[in-house]
Amino acid sequence: MNARVGQASGMSSRWSWLVRLLFRRIWLRAALFSLCSVGLALLAAVLAPYIPYDISTKIGSDAVDNILGILASSMLAVTTFSLTAMVSAFAGSASTLSPRATQLLVEDSTAQNALSTFLGAFLFSIVGICALSTGIYGKSGRVILFIGTIIVIAIIVITLLRWIGHLSNFGRVGNTIDRVEKVTTAAIDRSGYALGVASVDRVASIGGHVVFPEQIGYVTHIDVTALEAVASRLGCAIEVQVMPGAFVTTTRAIAWLERRAVEGDADIRAAFTFDHHRLFDHDPRLGLIVLSEIAARALSPAVNDPGTAIAVLGSGVRVITAMVDQERPAAAGSDLVQLPRLAIGDLLDDLFRPIARDGAGIVEVAIKLQRSLAEIAAVTPQAYGLLALRAADALARCEAAMPSKADLEAVRSTHRAWWGKDIRSATSQCAGEA
Incomplete structure (x- = not known):
């Protein structure tokens, strides 16, 4: 993992x-x-x-x-x-x-x-x-x-x-969406995280030594170079338990060592930077959350701007596709420091769940959402089950919220066209893998 x-x-x-x-x-x-x-x-x-x-x-x-x-x-x-x-x-x-x-x-x-x-x-x-x-x-x-x-x-x-x-x-709206997309893509390139289809297990392994922080806040930066120096000095691997963007307390582990070390906890804590607020630099999920917030605000009855939500979905597809493109085999480098994987399911929930919730009654947004999930599935076949599950959830929300039968049938037709009739088997397989 x-x-x-x-x-x-x-x-x-x-x-x-x-x-x-x-x-x-x-x-x-x-x-x-x-x-x-x-x-x-x-x-x-x-x-x-x-x-x-x-x-x-x-x-x-x-x-x-x-x-x-x-x-x-x-x-x-x-x-x-x-x-x-x-x-x-x-x-x-x-x-x-x-x-x-x-x-x-x-x-x-x-x-x-x-x-x-x-x-x-x-x-x-x-x-x-x-x-x-x-x-x-x-x-x-x-x-x-x-x-x-x-x-x-x-x-x-x-x-x-x-x-x-x-x-x-x-x-302006379009300019701000472009800014969020650009900074999120830059965070992907800067961090270089790998992706995982299944949920990420961030529980420290049994045995060894667990390091806890001394302050409460969001992780904004992890100095991997400093951790590697500590691991080399201690002669044991360090497994990082959190990523930038995670909210930690003094009871949540931030690192795990293979064996008990006499010293090194202070140096390991010093490699983590905490703040009261999340930052975009090394936190791609924050960019996706902000994109979804922009779409949710646009879909509110006071604003009623489906076009902004559709633009956000296009940006989200580009960002998640860029994340998928960053996935490569593990580099033949040092094994002293290990980082968690980004879970594709978490990324999908960050972006699509608020839009599926607030845009369930708007046919244009619902159709664009189905197509966006299918377009991501085309470049991420290993996550097809996760994407199909969220497409089915979005369709169920439309069936509960969409007042027009003609609009609902248009969404169903789009769903069938992009996902086919094997949606139930795909979602069942996804649930089994998770």
Whole structure:
């Protein structure tokens, strides 16, 4: 039931993961842009002695002052507008799509770069005006400041054009669905988990030594490299009992060792990172859950948007197909650290169960759901029984909730066309395997 660590080699070490998280913070980008802008404004005073005098006389004394004054007034307004647009997009995403999807909008690099650039340009102009008023530049320094101002204006124009184009889709339903699909697919590539058809047995083996966490929360990252170093030092294999996204308490085992070790529990616990909330980086199931939440919100009577649910089903098929494509034979690497397999049944429940429940009375969604399950079965023949079972469950929900007999017959016809008459034997076989 376990996958060797070679299959999860894509999972980064803790430090590289933390650095990646740090660079997603908007305050870091804003601080870096602001520091560079202030440094550029003060650089003119340092380079002033190296500017020929005849060049400095060609630039009027008031040219830089006027441009910096315009930048200071306009960039403050643009920064405020951009921040307002971002907050509105966050609020709209949380209320109409899913609060979990807002995390992806907050980490959008284009929005962060735009806000940071505008804030940095504002600080550049303010520092430049203050420096000019003190007279530290001189005529030669004004040349450097003028050249720096032209560079800043060019950066502002390019950023503003990108930001205007980005605002047309930022926070929209389709754009958010694409973001969730992209980050989920990236989590698959990054983690490299193997898939299993049957349910995953995460109970520690009898005997040996079990390691429990000292805190309560969601597992957000597992440093496989650190675990491998601990296993090599202890001379025994480590079997990881949880995956990123699992909620653990101090009574749930996170690792199992083949034999009792005198030391090593603290190092094993240190390889696990816990948080109060789940993160997308190494948790593909979170992406599927968010997709299903978007579809469920769209299918609510207040929204009544079946098209969004159909779009989510298409994204879900692509994501699960990508997960299936990642399944390979166990890599010939180290056997010191073993990770659990992702159960296909869990992935199907994460995505399709809420849509089957809330879309049972809508014929378009029900038909698309039947086709989506069949399309996954075409690329995952080993999971045919699991998929057939969920297709039958979706049909049963439609029979209980669909008011129109004509619509119900359309769903039944689609079910027969895609699944055939051997559905009962397939579901029975699936139940026997589980």
